[in-house]
Amino acid sequence: MTILDRITAYTGSAVEGSAELIGTIIRLADHLGAVVSGAATISVSGLWNSVRSVLLVVTVTFAAYFILRLAFRRLQRVLASAAQGTSTIRRTGIIGLSAGADLLTVLGAWVMGYLPALYAGVQAGSSQTLFLNAFLFIELAKVAARVLLAPRWTTLRLGRIDDTTAAYWYFWLSRLVSAIGYTLFFVAPLLAANVSSSAAEAVRIFVLFCALAMAWVIILQNRDAVRARLGRYVERGEAEPLVRILSGVATFWHIVAIGYLTLIFVLWLANREAALPFVLLATVQSLIAMAIGVALSVVVVRVATGGMHLPADIKARLPLLEQRLNAFVPNVLRVIRGLVMVTVVLAIAQIWRLADFIGWLSSEFGQRVVTSVIAAFLILLAGGLVHLAVQSWVEYRLNPTYGRMPSPRERTLLGLFRNAFTIVFSVVILLLVLTQLGVNVGPLLAGAGIIGLAVGFGSQKLVQDVINGAFIQFENAMNEGDMVTVGGITGVVERLTIRSVSLRTVDGAYHLIPFSSVESVSNFMRNFSYHVAAIGVSYGANISNVKRAMRDAFERLKETEFGEHIIDDLEMHGVTEFADSAVVVRARIKTKPGQQWTLGRAYNEILKEVFDERGIEIPFPQVTLHLPEGKNMPPAQATRVVDAPRTGEKSRKRSVDGAAHKRQRKSRVVQDGPADEGQGALEETEV
Known part of the structure; x- marks a missing residue:
């Protein structure tokens, strides 16, 4: 049956119910008119005899109940004192007692009230039996x-x-239960048996209408209090789907509560x-379904909020496992919570006959859909667990605290494996889920191949990146943590992918x-390394x-903490x-x-100390000026000192100019001395 058919059927039922309601009101008006006008035969003597026969039973029952309640209150005071400050289990047991x-x-x-009734020869359906049954039902309620309110x-x-x-709530509930219960189970049957059914119906309607009005008053009195309580529950944010419902109502x-009671x-x-x-019955079943759904949703929310806590030993071995679980488990619980809420909605729709979900499940199509959804969910769950296990492995x-220290090659390959596995595994899981949902993945795979080919032709640089990266990894040219020179940049390898390398x-x-x-690729950290010490000393040194x-x-270096790094x-x-000013000795x-x-x-630091101890000179460039015989240097061009050049810099000849001898980063010693015969210009020489 389609939804339109169901709406049509419910509309017809509502029209029929409205017509029947109008007929009932007309018949009720006739009954009330008959009662008021005296058309109905009223047996006053029969009514008095019934009331007199039950009066003794009522008196004995309530007297016995009053005395037993006094004794029970003494016991209840003792139990309340015993329950104070105890554990939850013990307190629950005392409440049960x-x-x-x-x-x-x-x-x-109830038994004490039955004694005079038995003595008077009670019969089934008599006024005494009606009262005792009503008393038992009402007092049990x-x-x-x-028990709930105490x-x-x-x-x-x-x-x-x-x-x-x-x-407050016990006061109103006890009076509503008493009024409705004694009216429906005692007073109305008594009037129907001894007066008329019209009188009994009038009393029922009057009492139930008074109870309805009383319920309206209770709802309006608690309107703001319930709204505030719902608002606090919404602010706490527990069970998100339920929060959205509560925030709406x-x-x-x-208004909903008053309308529902009026409908009843x-x-x-x-x-x-x-x-x-x-x-x-549908209301009770719906409340039970909602209670179960809310309970499960609250449990799921508390588990997700509390998080997963692993033992210290496992956290030491797998530091990121707890973080991954706290990211994976809440997502699974969120899906479960959504399924719970959907199930509750479908159950309520089934209860109120808005949809025949059970019949749909019985069909072949429904079974196929549900099976596909469950299979897809299980594949996603299993895939998440496998991915979590691989990441943890x-x-x-890679954890150096346990097992052996991973080599740079292992760190690099494991990092590449983790990235490649994540991509490939995600694609496989996606294809499996689509297959379970009835999607034909063949065209998708063919389309992916064509798109990959087009991308390959259009992105030759990317293809070159991947191919070069694959060969570099295959030849083990570098690993994470290596000091390398790549593309004219020297730094430490921080990250390697199949397409690029990251240097710091x-x-x-x-x-x-x-x-x-x-x-x-120039790798400075493959197998071993060398420190080349090229030391410049003066030409006069031994x-x-x-x-x-x-x-x-x-x-001396071998005796320091650096000695353990020397392997030969x-x-x-x-x-x-x-060199121009030094002899270079290399080791x-x-x-x-x-x-x-x-x-x-x-x-270098230790070698400098040894050279100083033994008087070995590390030379620096000097300049000697030779003046022609008989000529003196002007006072303005007296001896001056400027920055010295680095060891090994080449000497340069230049013409003498009094103001041209200022040079940054060189130190020159200007001296007077004899000139060679026929020397027409001054000569600048490093010594």
């Missing part, structure tokens, strides 16, 4: 209300409400045999270099003493260059990868 004692008082009074004892109360609110909940009363008048039981392999230079700059621009000083400095003896190369120190710079700085 109090409820049992309260139930026994009702049963005891009050027992349930006292208006006198806070410690025996199940609900978290204050004493004033508990007393908080402003006009009283109208249905009772119109069709109490069919419509009213259906509405009441990579993290464990010594000044802190971050460089992203695509592999398509890489022509060569080379043997210089070599001995360099070896002694090397021996000093490799002496000897004199390698006759080489073999070190562990990446330690050449730190160790070289330490070796």
Whole structure:
């Protein structure tokens, strides 16, 4: 049946119900007119005999109930004192004991009321039986209300409400239950048996209308209080779908409540045999479904809010696992919460016959849809767990605290594997989910191939990046943490992908270099390294003493904390260059990868100290001026000192100019001296 058909059927039922309601009102007016006009035969004597016969039973029952209640209150005071400050389990047991004692008082009074009825020869359907049954039903309902509200004892109360609110609600509930119960189960049957059915119906309608008016008053009195409570619940933000519902009904909940109670009363008048039981049963079932849904939703929200907490040992091994779980589990719980709310909505629609969801599930199409959705959800869940496991395994392999220290090659390959696995696995899971949902993935794969080919032709640079990167990784040219020179930039490799390398230079700059621009890779940290010490000494120094000083400095270096980074003896190369102002003596120190710079700085410091101790001079450029014989240098061009050039800089000849001898970063010694015969210009020479 389509939704339009159902709307048409419900519209027809509503019209029929309205017509039946109008007929009922007309018949009720006739009954009331008959009662008022005296047309109905009223047996006053029969009514008095029925009331007199039940009066003794009523008196005995209420007297016994009053006495038993006095004894029960003494016991309840003791139980309330015992429940104060105890655990939740013990307090629940004491509340159960109090409820049992309260139930026994009702049963005891009911039994005591049956004794005079049995003595008088009670019969089924008599006035005594009607009263006793009404008493038992009504007082049992009050027992349930006292267990929930406990208006006198806070410690025996199940609900978290204050004493004033508990007393208020118990007062109104007890009176509504008494008025409706005694009217429907005792007074109305008594009038129907001894007066007329019209009189009984009039009393029922009058009492129920008074109860309805009383309920209206209660709702209006608590309109603002309930709205404020709903507002506080919304502010706490628990169970988001429920919060949205509550935020929507908080402003006009009283209108909904009054309309619902009025509908119940109208249905009772119109069709109490069919419509009213259906509405009441559907209401109870809907409340149960909503209570279960809210309970599950609150549990899911609290689990998601509390988060996952792993033991310290697991957190030490897998530092990021708890963070990943707290990112993965709430998403799963959010999906579960959504499914719970959808299930509740569908259940309510099924209860009120707005949709035949069970019939749809019984069909082949419905089963196929539900199976596909469940299978897709399970695939996503399994995929998330597998991805979480792989990420945790990579993290464990990269954790240097446990197991063996991962090599730079392992760190690089594991990082690339993690990225590649995430991409490939996500695509596979997506295709599996689409397959379960009935999507034909064949055209998608073909289209993806065509698009990939088009992208390959249009993005040759990207293809070149990927191909170069693949060969660089295959040849193990560099790994994370290596000091390399790539594309003219020297720095530490911070990140490697299949397309690019990220370097951090010594000044802190971050460089992203695509592999398509890489022509060569210079790795300073492969297997071992060298520190090359090219030391310039003066031409007058003894080379043997210089070599001995360099070896002694090397021996001192081995005794420092840097000695553990040296993996071979000093490799002496000897004199390698006759520079302009120095003789260059070179040696080489073999070190562990990446330690050449730190160790070289330490070796230079120690070598400077040894040279100073042994008087070995590290030369610096000097200038001697030779003047022609018989000529003196003007006073303005007297000896001056400027910055000295670096060792090894080439000497330059220039014509003498009194103001042209100022040079930055050079120091010159200006001296008077004899000139060579025939020298027509001054000559500038470094010494």
